[in-house]
Amino acid sequence: MEINQPIIVAENLVKRFGSFVANDHLTFTVGKGEIFGFLGANGAGKTTAMRILCGLSSPTSGKVTVAGFNVYTQTEKIKRNIGYMSQKFSLYDDLTVWENFQFYGGIYGLSAKKIQERTDELLGRLGLQEEKNRILKDIPLGWKQKLAFSVAVIHHPSIVFLDEPTGGVDPITRRQFWEMIYETAREGITVFVTTHYMDEAEYCQRVSIMVDGKIVALDTPAKLKQTYLATSMEEVFLKLARG
């Protein structure tokens, strides 16, 4: 597949810890506004790769750029141009909704005016303007998850990394969350998702599957199902990961 505007480019990314090869020559490209699923069993090397893409760790070898920046030398620029959200939300439970937005907006260097605008816009989209002054710990889990996502894109990053974002919420809230992801991708923000849950993979435009440090498959969910004669991504994953 032709990638028009590459946002993440990895060529032969290798990461070793002593004699252990955590990432073994990973080569892939993710485009602007794409929803990309990054799958693998526990210990397959997903977290290691993700840390490198977020500018938190350097590869042993290989050429990797994120949002046009070099992962060896421009990690601070990378950090400014990405957003990150995990299932263990990074919001502050004893701050209000508004204070959380203000705090993260500040960290990313947005002006007070810009923070105000973006917070209004994001809360408006969620229909949560009325909740602005509520302390976060009093807010239901499903809302928190949506707020955590909004905070992760407050600075309009090139890419947002989602690390198992939707665990544990009810199926309707989960779908509202995916609708937010689609909306974000439409605005040109690339969405990079890791998950253990294969039905989640079906929402991605393309997915890669890692086994023992290597990418063993990378394609659209439809093509993968066709190639591996499977009816679901779960079946594709089990065929590849069980060997």
Next chain:
Amino acid sequence: MPASVIVENISKKFGETIALDSISFEVNAGELFGFIGPDGAGKTTLFRILTTLLLPGSGLVAIEGMDIVKDFRKIRDIMGYMPGRFSLYQDLTVEENLRFFAGIFKTTPEANYDLVKDIYSQIEPFKKRRAGKLSGGMKQKLALSCALIHRPKVLILDEPTTGVDAVSRKEFWEMLNRLKKTGISILVSTPYMDEASLCDRVALIQAGKLLSIDTPEAIISKFSNPLWAVHSRDLYSLLGDLRQFEATRTAFLFGQHIHLTVKGALSQGDLKLYLESKGHSEVEIKQIAPSIEDCFMELMV
């Protein structure tokens, strides 16, 4: 023979919050019974009551004919419990943990080895390793071995597969299916709808209430509306346009399709024309069988 677990009208409040609202169900010996619902639905509160760790606000529970309030000590002897959080001793080895849990129940790993052999043999090569150093899948197997080592009659597992990869999850369910053949009653909770089909019967739980209790097949057969899967090139606009479509009842994203129910009968031709008029290409419309997740959402709407 009375059921192994009998729950009648259990309610529990924490301050103003109603965690459980008049819950009733029964689980038979040798049955694999699943509680399916999101975080905050009340699964853990219910399990804490069943394991005699928490008193119900009202209602009755009998485990193997014993009352959870009066006979709590006796119940603890015949109950195996694997909490949602890994709660073994991280700085004891695999082997020491197993011996410790057997010791608490005045037995030995050797006495009941046949029951845990299938599971424990998979981690036995690492028996000298500290529990804290095990991978997620191995921790899960050790926790299950420790919950079983006193040969309980009832086994309660609180979200054993949360955060575990698809391969380990599948193996875990296979273990449970072999285990129930020994006649043990197994109650397991999970937030993952697709695991419902692996249980004999399931209870769908949401906001402290049971939405439905039945075999997975029967729950699916109660879905009364025809269900349609609709696809076009631009899924996100498709969702918006389907919600604007006059006959639409519900429209939910499901991977690369949208699951649609309509008021009355659907004219596929009309829907196709409507979507094409909105500029959609590669439109596909087909009737499909609902999944447990479709049923859960139907019950929530």
